[in-house]
Amino acid sequence: MESFEVFRHVTIGQYLPGESLVHRLDPRAKITVVLLLIAAVTFSTSYTAHLALLALTLGLIALANLPVRYIVSGVRPALPFILLLALMQLFVYGEAAASAVRGSAVLWQWGVLRVTAGSLRLTLVSLARLLELLLLVSLLTNATPTTSLTYGIESMLRPFARLGLPAHELSLIGTIALRFVPVLGEQFETILKAQASRGANLRFGGRLQFVRSAQQMVVLLVPLFLNALLRAEDLILAMEARCYGGGRGRSHYVRLRLRAPDYVAMALALVFTAAVLAARNALP
Amino acid sequence: MNSLLTIRRIVVAGLLGAITILLGATRAGFIPVPTPLGDATIMHIPVIIGGILDGWLVGAILGLFFGIFSFIHATIPMFKDPLVVFLPRILIGITTALTYRGLRRSNEVVAVIVATVVGTLTNTVGVLGIGVLRRYLPLPAAVGFGVAAAIPETILAAIIVVAVVLAWRGVAARRRTADL
Amino acid sequence: MSEPFIRAKGLQYTYMAGTPLAVEALKGVDLEVWPGEAIGLIGPAGAGKSTLVQHLNGLLRPRARGQLWIDGQDMGDPRVDARPLRRRIGLVFQRPEDQLFKTLVGDDIAFGPRQLGLPREEVRERVRWAMEMVGLDFGAFVDRPVVSLSGGERRRAAIAGTLALRPSTLILDEATSGLDPRGRRQLLDLLRRLHREEGTTVILVTTHMEDLVGLAGRVVVLAGGRTVLEGSLREVYGQADLLRRHGLGVPQMAEVGEALAARGCRLSRVPLTVQEAEEEIAPRLGVSCGVV
Numbered sequence: 001m002e003s004f005e006v007f008r009h010v011t012i013g014q015y016l017p018g019e020s021l022v023h024r025l026d027p028r029a030k031i032t033v034v035l036l037l038i039a040a041v042t043f044s045t046s047y048t049a050h051l052a053l054l055a056l057t058l059g060l061i062a063l064a065n066l067p068v069r070y071i072v073s074g075v076r077p078a079l080p081f082i083l084l085l086a087l088m089q090l091f092v093y094g095e096a097a098a099s100a101v102r103g104s105a106v107l108w109q110w111g112v113l114r115v116t117a118g119s120l121r122l123t124l125v126s127l128a129r130l131l132e133l134l135l136l137v138s139l140l141t142n143a144t145p146t147t148s149l150t151y152g153i154e155s156m157l158r159p160f161a162r163l164g165l166p167a168h169e170l171s172l173i174g175t176i177a178l179r180f181v182p183v184l185g186e187q188f189e190t191i192l193k194a195q196a197s198r199g200a201n202l203r204f205g206g207r208l209q210f211v212r213s214a215q216q217m218v219v220l221l222v223p224l225f226l227n228a229l230l231r232a233e234d235l236i237l238a239m240e241a242r243c244y245g246g247g248r249g250r251s252h253y254v255r256l257r258l259r260a261p262d263y264v265a266m267a268l269a270l271v272f273t274a275a276v277l278a279a280r281n282a283l284p
Numbered sequence: 285m286n287s288l289l290t291i292r293r294i295v296v297a298g299l300l301g302a303i304t305i306l307l308g309a310t311r312a313g314f315i316p317v318p319t320p321l322g323d324a325t326i327m328h329i330p331v332i333i334g335g336i337l338d339g340w341l342v343g344a345i346l347g348l349f350f351g352i353f354s355f356i357h358a359t360i361p362m363f364k365d366p367l368v369v370f371l372p373r374i375l376i377g378i379t380t381a382l383t384y385r386g387l388r389r390s391n392e393v394v395a396v397i398v399a400t401v402v403g404t405l406t407n408t409v410g411v412l413g414i415g416v417l418r419r420y421l422p423l424p425a426a427v428g429f430g431v432a433a434a435i436p437e438t439i440l441a442a443i444i445v446v447a448v449v450l451a452w453r454g455v456a457a458r459r460r461t462a463d464l
Numbered sequence: 465m466s467e468p469f470i471r472a473k474g475l476q477y478t479y480m481a482g483t484p485l486a487v488e489a490l491k492g493v494d495l496e497v498w499p500g501e502a503i504g505l506i507g508p509a510g511a512g513k514s515t516l517v518q519h520l521n522g523l524l525r526p527r528a529r530g531q532l533w534i535d536g537q538d539m540g541d542p543r544v545d546a547r548p549l550r551r552r553i554g555l556v557f558q559r560p561e562d563q564l565f566k567t568l569v570g571d572d573i574a575f576g577p578r579q580l581g582l583p584r585e586e587v588r589e590r591v592r593w594a595m596e597m598v599g600l601d602f603g604a605f606v607d608r609p610v611v612s613l614s615g616g617e618r619r620r621a622a623i624a625g626t627l628a629l630r631p632s633t634l635i636l637d638e639a640t641s642g643l644d645p646r647g648r649r650q651l652l653d654l655l656r657r658l659h660r661e662e663g664t665t666v667i668l669v670t671t672h673m674e675d676l677v678g679l680a681g682r683v684v685v686l687a688g689g690r691t692v693l694e695g696s697l698r699e700v701y702g703q704a705d706l707l708r709r710h711g712l713g714v715p716q717m718a719e720v721g722e723a724l725a726a727r728g729c730r731l732s733r734v735p736l737t738v739q740e741a742e743e744e745i746a747p748r749l750g751v752s753c754g755v756v
Contacts, residue, residue: 176298199576222565454609462570
């Protein structure tokens with residue numbers, strides 16, 4: 001039964017409190033930096049770029065005093081799949097990987113299986129990307145409290161409100177969602193127990209594999225969705241009763257302010273990303 | 285008040301978003317399908333329900349949620365690629381909503397089922413397709429995984445989405461009386 | 465007298481054992497329930513009532529320490545399958561309407577019996593019987609969509625779903641919460657009926673001691689994860705100090721009796737209901753009952 005208690009503590013990644021430089025940055029700066037670096041990671045294919053990115057992301061994690069091992073440990077259960085997919089990439093994308101110029105040299109051959117420089121690059125870059133993105137995401141989820149993040153996102157979207165983007169409304173959706181996660185988690189537990197008590201054939205024990213057939217899932221998920229929709233109706237009524245009018249002209253209690261370290265971090269990220277992307281094809 | 289994002293849409297997106305996050309957090313994946321795509325197997329369901337009940341915008345936003353949490357929890361290179369993860373997921377809600385809107389005039393139940401199938405396939409085909417384009421997976425493997433995953437995903441989604449939508453609307457599937 | 469149907473000795477339970485978030489909900493509970501009994505289980509919030517009650521139908525199992533036997537079976541033995549047990553012991557949770565998932569009322573109530581593999585006619589009969597017991601007219605409600613029911617009607621439909629299993633024991637975990645006085649009375653009448661007519665063993669977990677009047681022969685008081693008091697309703701009612709010490713509210717009439725005793729007017733027995741209090745007090749005032 002302990003496994004069910006997990007639902008009560010669901011958040012987007014576990015916030016690990018700290019006083020590091022990274023922790024103290026404005027959430028908007030962090031989001032900007034991470035987004036820029038995600039772009040850099042996603043669009044570069046050179047070994048040099050990824051060495052630099054790996055070094056940078058590891059450096060940032062160290063700067064944030066976050067435990068690298070803990071962050072990376074989530075990968076362990078997926079290792080067999082990662083290996084399988086890497087092998088497929090290595091052998092299958094013989095000719096057509098990366099760019100025609102750099103991809104053609106055959107490195108190893110055994111019958112039909114062929115490894116080229118191109119497919120090797122592809123495989124290694126994919127793995128590097130995984131690691132880098134894991135670390136980058138962690139900078140947001142482990143080093144930034146959830147409320148900061150939602151506030152930062154809303155604040156960043158606000159300028160676009162003038163163009164018609166409903167920034168406040170969008171971030172409100174996020175806030176509502178996060179707020180209801182523990183509630184619905186508990187609800188799910190209750191439903192599980194109640195259905196088991198009234199004749200549903202649910203098997204207990206085992207980690208989280210307590211659901212095994214479509215009917216079992218219907219018995220658990222349908223009441224969960226109905227409950228969520230019922231709660232939605234109540235919340236809609238409550239908001240209407242309070243004359244919720246959207247975000248226009250709304251003032252804010254918490255004011256975020258960008259300071260020197262924030263600007264520096266964003267500027268550095270911008271320069272780095274621009275450099276990496278501009279030099280895409282020039283570096284090995 | 286934004287006319288596109290009404291209170292109703294905000295709240296429904298929020299609540300269904302909460303379910304999405306919850307489903308994403310239970311990482312074991314609910315269907316024991318032996319593919320490395322275990323993650324996606326039921327998180328698309330709230331997106332589809334949102335698209336059917338409240339339109340393409342809610343569906344797209346829920347798809348974004350799906351994308352975000354799938355991205356955060358992903359441990360395989362292919363699923364950590366933003367292009368693979370976000371684009372198809374945002375489209376799920378849109379294709380579902382449009383299909384449903386198009387078909388609902390003829391038959392409610394059929395519309396829901398077809399919309400669910402379209403939505404699920406948008407996810408499977410979209411993710412695997414972009415995965416192939418980005419060279420994470422060779423085409424034959426993608427097709428193999430795709431078929432293996434799509435069948436249980438689609439069937440399960442259809443069953444659950446239909447049950448939820450019909451129960452919520454108070455509409456019984458085939459008979460108007462209880463099956464007693 | 466036969467063997468107790470349920471027997472717990474020193475039952476302990478810790479949530480999330482072995483993690484830094486561990487909570488010891490039950491610290492040593494002794495309990496015996498005989499077949500055909502109706503007992504009340506009361507205690508302040510956090511006393512462990514729900515935890516205890518979830519052991520009684522096998523949802524939770526005794527782990528390291530403490531023992532629990534249900535119908536002669538040792539629940540600490542991992543080989544014992546609790547599922548058949550759950551069909552004979554029906555547990556109704558606090559907001560049972562949350563379990564409804566079918567579109568039509570009749571289908572949802574029929575879920576349990578269908579799971580038992582019963583033939584069609586019997587399923588229908590059970591649904592009819594269950595609906596009648598909870599006061600939902602079969603003809604009027606069986607084909608109604610669940611979403612069209614009021615909150616009280618939904619609750620009754622959910623309880624009917626458990627009743628349709630025809631459990632020999634019925635446990636209700638604060639099932640009256642959120643009901644208006646009429647709804648509460650209807651539910652308690654149902655329990656009395658089940659107990660008297662069907663011989664169902666009833667265990668009622670509640671924070672309202674008044675609910676137990678006319679129903680429970682015995683009351684067990686739980687506090688801090690332990691059994692702290694046990695006895696007939698009148699005996700427990702009379703222990704106002706002990707109840708207060710454990711954070712429990714004292715029934716109104718018992719407080720009246722207590723206040724009178726403090727002023728030197730001791731009633732011959734602890735009043736359980738307003739009527740009993742009237743019968744005790746009126747003669748002493750030299751008036752007949754019913755006069756305000």
